[in-house]
Amino acid sequence: MKIKELRDNAIQLLKDLIETPSFSSEEDKTALRIERWFQHYDMSYKRTVNNVWAVNKYFEEGKPTLLLNSHHDTVKPNNGYTKDPFKAIFEDEKLYGLGSNDAGGCLVSLMATFTYFYNKKDLAYNLVIVASAEEESSGANGLNSMLSVIPNIDVAIVGEPTLMHLAVAEKGLVVFDAKVKGTASHAAHPNTDNAIYNTIEVLQWFKDFKFEKTSKALGEVKMTVTQINAGQQHNAVPSEVDLVIDVRVNDCYSNKEIAEVLQKESLCDSIVPRSLRLNSSSISVEHPLVKAGIDLGRETYGSPTLSDQAVLTCPSLKLGPGDSTRSHTADEFIYLKEIEEGITIYIELLEKVL
Missing domain, CATH: 3.30.70.360 (Alpha-Beta Plaits)
Incomplete structure (x- = not known):
């Protein structure tokens, strides 16, 4: 499968997601758009409430399973916006719009990556992808609700903006x-x-x-x-x-x-x-995923921000295109080159371990 085609389609998907409001617990329309991605590439998928998920074509019982996850809900736009938050605007190599950086760029990059590996045989890991809902609100129908639905997972990559560096721990x-x-x-x-x-x-x-x-x-x-x-x-x-x-x-x-x-x-x-369920998370720097990322020249660090990693009990790595400091800001944006780089690095990373 041509990576350039995946990149172009991922960017178009992100534009469509930006222009489809998807506040937490109101993600039904973006879920429909994500479903169309799987339909376009003839990939089997399922939907649970507003979570859309799939496993790779040659999923094998007994193999360890790697989760790819990011979310398609957003916070509500703040009053500082000077651009229409629900219009995908491309200016100066930047794609503006609510959810572009947090975490639309990560989500579409992971979806492109999953699609790249979907039909490959004899992978060392099974792959599961979950485009999850209610991350921003830590809601009851988000990734936490999917852990009893999807196959048991052994390790996860959670897509959040990290400038494609390796967040090996999260508060x-x-x-x-x-x-x-x-x-x-x-x-x-x-x-x-x-x-x-x-x-x-x-x-x-x-x-x-x-x-x-x-x-x-x-x-x-x-x-x-x-x-x-x-x-x-x-x-x-x-x-x-x-x-x-x-x-x-x-x-x-x-x-x-x-x-x-x-x-x-x-x-x-x-x-x-109020709750004790949003625990810190981490992954060993000796884990093959982390070592592969380091081999690709990525840095490791600890993240102060919360994500869906908090509901996972397995080792998890936070990694994605975009910059966390842009999240929840007015006139949110992501550079298109960040999405292109994100897909490339995700694929190169997984090729080292799959």
Whole structure:
């Protein structure tokens, strides 16, 4: 199969996806467009809710299975856009449009790569591709829902913009709701147990606290108080203050361990995690996929951003065209040369291990 044809068709697919709104849980129309790709190349596929997936033609039981995954949902456009977010605009070698960089370029590049290998026999790995939904919202009908549907996977490449460098680890996420309590009173009377004043010491604790273990790939656990709320009127001291704490977890800790530390050590009266399922992820630098990427001149690093890797339990590598710093920005774009390079590197990478 000619790579140039795959590249041209992948770019056209990306243009069509940009011009088809696909907010999380509303991806039905982009799923239909993705289905047409599989139909065009006469590849068997299935659809589960808005997830479109397929296995290679010569899938063999007993072989290890490699997942190729990226998502076709987007966030909503912000107010800073000067270009139509739902129009694929090509200017100065850039393709503009919502979802072009996060993660449309990755998705179409992986789809082209899967298509390239679909009919090949005697591969060392089975291939599964999932064009997944609800990644941006960590929704119930995203990749997490597919793990019991698709064949068991042994390793995964998750397509997110990394400039085609190898993100060998990714931070997990736990969001905590916490309370600092005090005594309610009228503002005109003395009160030595003002919940808002009590919060000063708590906030200082969160600012100063350091988790002991530092990751070589991901550095320290990063903990940030992101929201605070208390009181309803000027003359009443509230009985409690609500805090929200965002914790980005390195691969030295499980989310459960982070929760245990904070529930034991923090000065809050209560602190409760919203979810413990978005764990950190990693892959050994000795894994054949990583070694193959290094042989191709790609660098390794640890990623601070969350992706669908968080729902996987197998080793996973985050790798894709585009730049993470462009994600969720106004006038989002991807260079066409990045997509061309992405398809080439994906294919060269897999040829080394398949």
